[in-house]
Amino acid sequence: MFRITKQFAFSASHVLGGLEADHPCARLHGHNYIVEIELQSSSLDHRGFVRDYRELGPLKRLIDDEFDHRHLNDVLGHDHVTAENLAKFFCDWARDRWPEVSAVRVSETPKTWAEYRP
Ligand SMILES: Nc1nc2c(c(=O)[nH]1)N=C([C@H](O)[C@H](O)COP(=O)(O)OP(=O)(O)OP(=O)(O)O)CN2
């Protein structure tokens, strides 16, 4: 099995709902997010690619246009704007376009990663 990954980055604010009132993430704050998309395939195309990284440009445009320097509660339209839910959102969006997508990981801080693998 071949597996490739590519990372994208954006900065955004959020407020997490449903937390205890004294939880720091219940307050407005922001992160420098990293989104890592993973694609896998048992075979390569005629160029030797799972998929050309350049073909993932539409995901960069989505992130730049709709997520970067935005308030994520507004973007997703709910208050459970966790790294897990962001990973699922980006994975569902990407799988609609590229069937080889096998996982998406989202990092909010240098020490944390959440992964969605359908
Ligand atoms: N499972 C999850 N837990 C938390 C999420 C999340 O998306 N999924 N998000 C947050 C906060 O939004 C934010 O990421 C804070 O995370 P945390 O690791 O607590 O960040 P800190 O830098 O404050 O942690 P230190 O322990 O000080 O390094 C919270 N939880």
Ligand SMILES: [Zn+2]
């Ligand atoms: Zn946060």
